[in-house]
Amino acid sequence: xxxxxxxxxxxxxxxxxxxxxxxxxxxxxxxxxxxxxxxxxxxxxxxxxxxxxxxxxxxxxxxxxxxxxxxxxxxxxxx
Numbered sequence: 001x002x003x004x005x006x007x008x009x010x011x012x013x014x015x016x017x018x019x020x021x022x023x024x025x026x027x028x029x030x031x032x033x034x035x036x037x038x039x040x041x042x043x044x045x046x047x048x049x050x051x052x053x054x055x056x057x058x059x060x061x062x063x064x065x066x067x068x069x070x071x072x073x074x075x076x077x078x079x
Contacts, residue, residue, distance in 0.1 A: 001079075007067035018061050021069035023077060024050040045072070 007019035026032055026039045027050045036044060045053070053072040060074060069077040 003069060004067040011066070016063065018063060018066045020061060020065055020067070021077075022054050022057065023069065023071045024054060025072040 003019060003021040007017075010017045010019055025045045026035065026043065027045050027047055028036070029047060050072055057070055057072065057074045069079075071077055
C-alpha cells in the first residue's frame, strides 16, 4: 500500500515519475542465512546477480508500471 500511495501522491507533483517495489530474490548474505535451508542452490542469488537483475528490471519500467511490485526477474508480485 505504501508503494501504491507514494506513486499516486508523487504523480501529483512529478507526473513522469515511476514508483515501484522490488524484491531482490533470496540473496546469499548473512541476513538471509536463516531462510536459505529450503532454497535450492540454483535459486540462491549472489548479491551481484541480484543487483544486475534488478537493474535490468528498472531499465524496462514504464509509467504504466508505477505503483506495482516486481521481483528480480521482472515478474509482478500481486498484493
